[in-house]
Each structure stands twice: as C-alpha cells, then as structure tokens.
Amino acid sequence: MTGSxxxxxxxxxxxxxxxxHGSFGACPREVLASQAALRDRMEAEPVQFLWHDLDGLLAxxxxxxxxxxxxxPDDLAFVANATTGVNTVLQSLHFEPxxxxxxxxxxxxxxxxxxxxxAMRDGARVVVxxxxxxxxxxxxxTAAVLGAVTDRTRLALISHVTSPTALxxxxxxxxRELAARGVDTLLDAAHSxxxxxxxxxxxxxxxxxxxAHKWICAPKGSAFLHIRRDRRDLIRPLIVSHGxxxxxxxxxxxxxxxxxxxxxxxTAALSIPxxxxxxxxxxxxxxxxxxxxxxxxxxxxSGIVGDALGIEPPAPPSMxxxxxxxxxxxxxxxxVDVRLFHEHRIEVPVTSWPVxxxxxxxxWPQANLIRISAQAYNDRSQYERxxxxxxxxxxxxxxxxxxxxxxxx
Numbered sequence: 001m002t003g004s005x006x007x008x009x010x011x012x013x014x015x016x017x018x019x020x021h022g023s024f025g026a027c028p029r030e031v032l033a034s035q036a037a038l039r040d041r042m043e044a045e046p047v048q049f050l051w052h053d054l055d056g057l058l059a060x061x062x063x064x065x066x067x068x069x070x071x072x073p074d075d076l077a078f079v080a081n082a083t084t085g086v087n088t089v090l091q092s093l094h095f096e097p098x099x100x101x102x103x104x105x106x107x108x109x110x111x112x113x114x115x116x117x118x119a120m121r122d123g124a125r126v127v128v129x130x131x132x133x134x135x136x137x138x139x140x141x142t143a144a145v146l147g148a149v150t151d152r153t154r155l156a157l158i159s160h161v162t163s164p165t166a167l168x169x170x171x172x173x174x175x176r177e178l179a180a181r182g183v184d185t186l187l188d189a190a191h192s193x194x195x196x197x198x199x200x201x202x203x204x205x206x207x208x209x210x211x212a213h214k215w216i217c218a219p220k221g222s223a224f225l226h227i228r229r230d231r232r233d234l235i236r237p238l239i240v241s242h243g244x245x246x247x248x249x250x251x252x253x254x255x256x257x258x259x260x261x262x263x264x265x266x267t268a269a270l271s272i273p274x275x276x277x278x279x280x281x282x283x284x285x286x287x288x289x290x291x292x293x294x295x296x297x298x299x300x301x302s303g304i305v306g307d308a309l310g311i312e313p314p315a316p317p318s319m320x321x322x323x324x325x326x327x328x329x330x331x332x333x334x335x336v337d338v339r340l341f342h343e344h345r346i347e348v349p350v351t352s353w354p355v356x357x358x359x360x361x362x363x364w365p366q367a368n369l370i371r372i373s374a375q376a377y378n379d380r381s382q383y384e385r386x387x388x389x390x391x392x393x394x395x396x397x398x399x400x401x402x403x404x405x406x407x408x409x
Contacts, residue, residue: 006282007377017346017382021373022166022191022323025214027275034274035219038267050263057270058259064273065212065224068287069192070199075232077225077258078269082190083110084238085209085225086157089186090118092235097123099154102183104129104145105354106162106169111188112357115157127153128358133366134314134327138170146177153183160198160210161191164353166323166371167315168196172203179204184231191215193224194279195321196291206231213268215322215375218275221268227254237261282376290376294322297374301383302326305372308387322374327353327367333393336370344389346382348372 009028012018018026042049058078066073079085095101101115105128112126119126129148131141145158156178160171175185184206192198194215200208208226212218227235232254237243243256276287283289302313302324309326328336328350337350352365359365370390372383 004377004379009278009282010377012377015345016341017344017385019346019348019372019378019382019386021375021378022163022214022371023349024220025211025217026375026377027213027217027219028278030278031217031271031275032219034278035267035271038270039265042265042267054266055259058266061270061272064276065193068198068216068276069210069224069226070201071226072201072229074252074255075226075229077227077237077254078266079209079223079225079258080221081213081223082188082209082211083108083114085223086111086186086188087114088225088238089207089209089227089235090114091238093118093155095119095122095124095154098152099124100127100150100152101125101155101157102127102129102145102148102153103157103358104131104141104159104162105358106131106133106165106167107157107159107355107358108163108188108190109355109357111157112355116357124154128354128360133165133167133353134312135167135316135319137316138168138173138319141167141169142173142177145174146181149178149181149183153181156183156185158185158187160187160189161195161321161323163190164325164351164355164369164371165315166321166325167319168321169319171205175203175205191321191323194287194291195294195323197288200226204228207235212272212275216272216275217279217375218272219268221265222272222275225258279376291322294374294376295320297378297380298322298324298372300380301372301374304380304383304387305370305390308390323371325353325369325371328370329394331394332368336368336393339393340386340389344385346386346389348386 010026011029062073062076066076101119115126127148129144131144158174161168178185187205187208189208189210191214193210206228212222213220237257239261241261243260246256280287306313340346350368350370353367353369
C-alpha cells in the first residue's frame with residue numbers, strides 16, 4: 001500500500017500502512033545485511049573478533065556516531081537502548097531522603113518507573129511537572145519545569161522529543177536554566193538522533209541517552225549513553241565485569257567498563273556507521289534533507305488527521321519533528337489501534353496520557369492519544385487512508401465543520 005519509491009529499501013509488510021516508526025524503528029535491508037556480515041565475521045573466529053578486533057571496531061562506530069550527534073567519542077558508551085541508559089545513570093547516583101527527582105507528565109512510562117524505583121530505594125521522591133497538551137508555545141514547557149524546581153531538586157529527567165505526545169521540548173534552554181539553579185539534567189533523547197539535528201555538546205546536559213535503532217534506522221539493540229566529562233567518574237555500567245580491573249595503560253575506567261560487560265552480540269552498535277551512511281544517502285541532501293522531508297510529511301499528515309478528527313493540530317509547528325500526536329474524541333470506540341490494524345491494515349499506536357507512572361493515586365489519564373510517524377518509506381496517501389478510517393469509526397466526524405476537542409489556538 002505504500003507509494004514511496006524508497007519503501008523497497010525496507011522489509012516492511014507492503015499490505016500494512018506502517019505509521020509507527022517511532023515505537024521501534026525499522027531497519028533497512030542493506031543495513032541488516034551489513035550486520036549479518038559482521039555476525040559472520042564474529043562467528044568465523046569469535047576469539048579474534050571479541051578479544052582483539054572489538055575495541056577498534058567500537059572506536060570506529062563511536063567516532064561516526066559522535067560526529068553525527070555533536071559529541072566527543074570518549075564521552076560515549078554503547079548501551080542496548082535508552083531505557084538502559086537512563087537506568088545506568090539512575091542506579092549509579094545516590095540521593096538523600098527528601099531529595100527530589102524532577103520530570104514531566106510527558107515522559108516515557110519506563111523512565112518514570114526507573115525514577116520511582118531509585119527514589120524509593122533512597123527515600124527520595126519523584127516530582128512530576130504538568131506540561132499542558134494541547135500546547136501553544138515551548139515557553140509553557142520551560143515555565144512548568146522551572147516552576148517545579150525546589151531547593152531539594154537534585155536531578156531533572158527531561159525528554160528532548162517526548163514519546164506519548166511527540167513534542168520537541170526546548171532542551172538546551174531547560175538544561176541551561178536548570179544548571180543555573182544547581183540541578184543536573186538527564187536528557188532522554190530516545191527519539192532525537194536522526195529525527196532532529198542534535199548537538200549534545202551544545203546542549204550541555206550532564207547525562208544524555210538516545211536510540212540509534214529508531215530514526216537512524218540501525219539494528220535493534222543500538223543506543224548510546226553520553227556522560228559529560230566532569231560527571232564521568234560517577235557512572236558505572238549496570239553490569240560490573242572485567243573492565244573494573246582492566247590494567248591496560250591509558251585506558252580510562254569509563255571506557256574499559258562500558259566496552260566490555262560480558263559476552264554479547266555487539267553487531268547492532270557496530271552497524272551504526274553503515275546505517276548513518278545508507279540512510280543519509282537516501283536523498284541528495286543527505287541527513288539534513290531527510291530530516292526536513294520527514295518533518296514536512298509529519299506536518300502535512302497532522303493537517304490531514306486533524307481535519308478528520310475536527311481539531312487543530314495540538315502543538316505549534318516549531319514543536320513537531322517527524323511525529324505528531326492527537327487527542328481522540330471521548331466517544332471513540334475502545335481498542336482503536338487494534339481495529340485500525342485488523343480492519344484497515346494501518347499500524348499506529350493509541351495510548352493514554354499521561355502514562356500510568358506519571359499519575360498519582362487519585363489521578364486519571366486526561367485523554368487517549370493517537371500518534372503518527374513519518375519516515376522515508378511513508379507517503380501522503382497513507383495518512384489519507386488513516387483519516388478515512390477514523391471517520392468511519394465515529395460517523396459524526398464525517399459531518400462538515402465537526403469539532404470535538406478544543407484546539408491549541
């Protein structure tokens with residue numbers, strides 16, 4: 001059903017309109033072939049590959065990724081996913097009773113669970129700042145976050161691109177303003193690499209983690225943890241292994257510990273340079289053109305879906321990357337995503353917001369959100385089919401001028 005000429009590079013089911021790149025990404029065939037070649041090399045001589053070749057291969061992959069995300073390779077470590085990166089930082093840090101970990105109700109459920117677990121361990125507490133949605137301006141994010149800072153705030157967990165609501169938060173401003181108040185930031189950049197231009201050194205967060213398997217389109221299991229140089233000695237990997245007493249001269253503990261946490265398949269991380277090259281070559285203008293094209297398609301799709309739902313886009317264009325989320329009318333049927341898949345062969349996520357881990361005991365979700373993604377293999381006709389399918393679920397949506405939800409204007 002996909003009409004994009006680029007769709008043939010992916011192995012996605014052609015009978016499905018796949019509008020959910022944001023959840024797990026999708027890896028092109030050629031990048032998977034590169035990973036397979038690395039696996040063949042590893043299995044041909046595992047000792048040579050893992051004991052002698054791996055350090056150099058990891059260094060090459062780190063250098064390519066660092067150049068893409070605006071980082072120093074020495075400050076990067078590979079992890080399985082951004083959730084692992086967040087847990088690595090949180091489990092390494094220790095808090096005093098009464099300390100506060102600040103986050104927002106737009107954060108990912110797994111990250112909030114990790115924060116609550118560490119807060120419970122140390123007698124600290126998680127403070128969830130409410131950021132409105134629909135939203136009119138990035139300044140509303142800054143005001144909400146800074147308004148929740150107290151003299152007990154020790155760490156802020158902030159998304160760069162939010163998962164449930166698909167908003168670009170003003171990361172650099174938040175990091176700067178929080179630092180001015182003595183608060184370190186752990187930046188959840190799970191969606192950032194490959195979706196939006198990224199310069200981690202310029203943002204300046206103490207800690208940042210992001211996925212390569214999403215918008216870079218590397219294989220599953222490829223992600224990074226970035227630790228600012230002055231915080232590097234504070235962070236240990238979740239698994240303590242041989243690197244803890246590596247005696248090779250000139251090799252920092254950070255590098256030794258994170259590069260070897262035990263036997264595993266490192267080929268996903270080693271395939272990142274191939275993904276950067278292949279996906280970056282899909283359009284003549286490289287990554288800048290691809291990110292701009294995906295964003296433009298997401299904005300176009302927002303208009304199409306918003307019209308179907310009878311609402312204005314719930315966020316300004318400046319806060320939209322390659323995803324957009326919409327609140328569904330209250331009278332929409334249950335299991336919308338299941339019905340869309342089985343009845344219309346459309347893959348999109350529908351989730352409640354705020355996510356369960358963002359809610360207090362006496363709080364309930366405010367809305368069910370449908371989130372669309374835009375990647376090189378998508379085209380306008382797919383969102384038009386989604387819009388028509390949504391109209392069939394609630395007949396009144398097909399009436400001209402129908403408006404169900406307050407807009408962001």
